[in-house]
Amino acid sequence: MSAPPKTPILQLIDVRKTYATGHLEVEALAGVSLDVSEGDYVAVMGPSGSGKSTLMHILGCLDSPTSGLYRLAGTDVSTMSEAELAEVRNRRIGFVFQQFNLLPSLAAWRNVELPLIYAGMPRAQRRKLAFASLERVGLADRVEHRPGELSGGQQQRVAVARALVTDPALILADEPTGNLDSRSTEDVLALLSELHDAGRTIVLITHEAEVAAAAARTVRIRDGLVDTGELTGRAVRSG
Amino acid sequence: MNLLETFRTAGEAIRSHRMRSILTMLGILIGIAAVILTVGLGKGAQQQVRDEINKLGSNLLIVSPGSTTTSGIRGGRGSASTLTMSDAVTLSNAAVAPDIKQVAPVASSSLSVVAGNTNWTTNVVGTTVDWLTVRARNVAQGRFITQDDVDQGRQVMVIGSTVSSELFGQRSPVGQTVTVSGNTFSIIGVLDTIGSSTTADEDDQVVIPQTSYASRISTSANRSSITTMYIEATSQSSLSAAYQEATNALTTSHGVTGTNRDFSISSQQSLLTTATSTDQTLTVLLAGVAGISLLVGGLGVMNIMLVSVTERIREIGLRKALGATPSAIRRQFLVEASSLGLSGGILGLTLGIVGAVVLPHFLNQPVLISPFAAAGAVAVALVIGIVAGVYPASRAARLAPIDALRSE
Ligand SMILES: Nc1ncnc2c1ncn2[C@@H]1O[C@H](COP(=O)(O)OP(=O)(O)O)[C@@H](O)[C@H]1O
Numbered sequence A: 001m002s003a004p005p006k007t008p009i010l011q012l013i014d015v016r017k018t019y020a021t022g023h024l025e026v027e028a029l030a031g032v033s034l035d036v037s038e039g040d041y042v043a044v045m046g047p048s049g050s051g052k053s054t055l056m057h058i059l060g061c062l063d064s065p066t067s068g069l070y071r072l073a074g075t076d077v078s079t080m081s082e083a084e085l086a087e088v089r090n091r092r093i094g095f096v097f098q099q100f101n102l103l104p105s106l107a108a109w110r111n112v113e114l115p116l117i118y119a120g121m122p123r124a125q126r127r128k129l130a131f132a133s134l135e136r137v138g139l140a141d142r143v144e145h146r147p148g149e150l151s152g153g154q155q156q157r158v159a160v161a162r163a164l165v166t167d168p169a170l171i172l173a174d175e176p177t178g179n180l181d182s183r184s185t186e187d188v189l190a191l192l193s194e195l196h197d198a199g200r201t202i203v204l205i206t207h208e209a210e211v212a213a214a215a216a217r218t219v220r221i222r223d224g225l226v227d228t229g230e231l232t233g234r235a236v237r238s239g
Numbered sequence B: 001m002n003l004l005e006t007f008r009t010a011g012e013a014i015r016s017h018r019m020r021s022i023l024t025m026l027g028i029l030i031g032i033a034a035v036i037l038t039v040g041l042g043k044g045a046q047q048q049v050r051d052e053i054n055k056l057g058s059n060l061l062i063v064s065p066g067s068t069t070t071s072g073i074r075g076g077r078g079s080a081s082t083l084t085m086s087d088a089v090t091l092s093n094a095a096v097a098p099d100i101k102q103v104a105p106v107a108s109s110s111l112s113v114v115a116g117n118t119n120w121t122t123n124v125v126g127t128t129v130d131w132l133t134v135r136a137r138n139v140a141q142g143r144f145i146t147q148d149d150v151d152q153g154r155q156v157m158v159i160g161s162t163v164s165s166e167l168f169g170q171r172s173p174v175g176q177t178v179t180v181s182g183n184t185f186s187i188i189g190v191l192d193t194i195g196s197s198t199t200a201d202e203d204d205q206v207v208i209p210q211t212s213y214a215s216r217i218s219t220s221a222n223r224s225s226i227t228t229m230y231i232e233a234t235s236q237s238s239l240s241a242a243y244q245e246a247t248n249a250l251t252t253s254h255g256v257t258g259t260n261r262d263f264s265i266s267s268q269q270s271l272l273t274t275a276t277s278t279d280q281t282l283t284v285l286l287a288g289v290a291g292i293s294l295l296v297g298g299l300g301v302m303n304i305m306l307v308s309v310t311e312r313i314r315e316i317g318l319r320k321a322l323g324a325t326p327s328a329i330r331r332q333f334l335v336e337a338s339s340l341g342l343s344g345g346i347l348g349l350t351l352g353i354v355g356a357v358v359l360p361h362f363l364n365q366p367v368l369i370s371p372f373a374a375a376g377a378v379a380v381a382l383v384i385g386i387v388a389g390v391y392p393a394s395r396a397a398r399l400a401p402i403d404a405l406r407s408e
């Protein structure tokens, strides 16, 4: 395809991440270069242990690379302060985790409003947005339920509602369907497609081809290296 | 995140971890109550001893006869008293002893007092009118002996409350008569009840004019000999001057030297100082025990807080992933820990104060609340709670969000 090159919202250049566990060093990312342009829907696919989650944590500013450059909307992330990074995570990125990561003591809408609290929004407005977001994922009748009172699929939809509530430009989802049955998987994928249609940039991490098929393009990753970038990926071939 | 949200989040965290919140508060509560009560008990005991000593009279010096040692053999106590009424007259002279306010000479012996068919053996005291003020006593019924009673050598008697109840039961003794060694005395008053001092049951005695004692009761060869002199100094600060004056005057008038003095003078102050310092040691010891219990309670609180923060590192990671700054996390845990510490502190204070009010009824021992100890205990508990809650939380807040999120 020869679409005119857009400025990438996410740009990784030769990013490496090494974990030191005792004497052993694990290179989870061995030099990944990747561009994701605005409005893109990328599936990152690879076998377990290939470095997908590590990649997502770096993309989401939850972790920093050992070396290499990461530009988020043109800004080198390594130059940002803790407070700036907190603001980026708060305003620009919505996370969906495989383990949902909901706070068990809070009702669904209270989980959804969490990012808005840190954005400094008044309570009444937070409540309105949280309810709207839950309605959007089809949980209008579950707003007062705690995570323990919801099914896995419903919990993940609460997590999606939380990722949406700040209206972020970028959604990062790490195996969001990994713990769900096929029905719930369809629900969540439908929600992500809807968001893509509405102009959001989405990075979806999965090890399942059927799930990756929902994305506009797929980046394959193996042993910490990008394997083949279909469509517009900047491909780095490994032997 | 504004202050209201911080407080709301902290409040929810406290409520949703009910058991650990209760345990934390309990640790602080018990530590503080223990400090308040143990220090209070020590202070109470100190006060009690002070009160008891003060019952003997304030600014008091006591002159006792020392037996003569002329033959190199000390006679038994009181075998030949070296003090007489003239010594009392000497010391009453303001020119000789300007720092002595009053002197109460006392001659006494243990005798049987008979009222009708009842008799009671008690201490019969012959003295002058100043005895009442020197000994810091009051009359509960009737009146005390007057100068006129002394001058006329009247056979009148003021009795202690123990004597009154032993001889007359519930009846009023004033106006009744009793006999002592065959002499009839009419009762003119009853002394107030003060209980035991450090030396004797102050309620088990009867007081008669010194002149009547000398003429009717005394069995000494020298009928004007006395057994003790109570001296009241003009003030607490002139006590040592009064001591010096009395020593000099008696040494001169008895014609003795510093080495063969036939009298001794003791002060209540020295007794008080000894007793107070003994009790001070006790208080310090008790405070030490209380301090250790506070420390142990504090370590318990630290342990609970540490475990609870460790449990919640995932929560901290999630909050950071959703946009919490490290300072927002620190503020949340600071408010949480200090609310727990403060409410534990207030409950501990309340328990301590309630204990201080209730305990004396069971222990027959006053408990004095020391504001210093109370404030110190609360401050220590607060600091322990806050340090234990905030330090691990602020460390977790500095972790990369994913490291916190991944922790188990
Ligand atoms: N915190 C960590 N400490 C040490 N090694 C890690 C850590 N996280 C991931 N790894 C290692 O890095 C590699 C990639 O892990 P990950 O990114 O989770 O893979 P994926 O999500 O594709 O299954 C794995 O070999 C894993 O064991």
Ligand SMILES: [Mg+2]
Pocket (backbone or CB within 6 Å): A052, A053, A054, A175
């Ligand atoms: Mg993974």
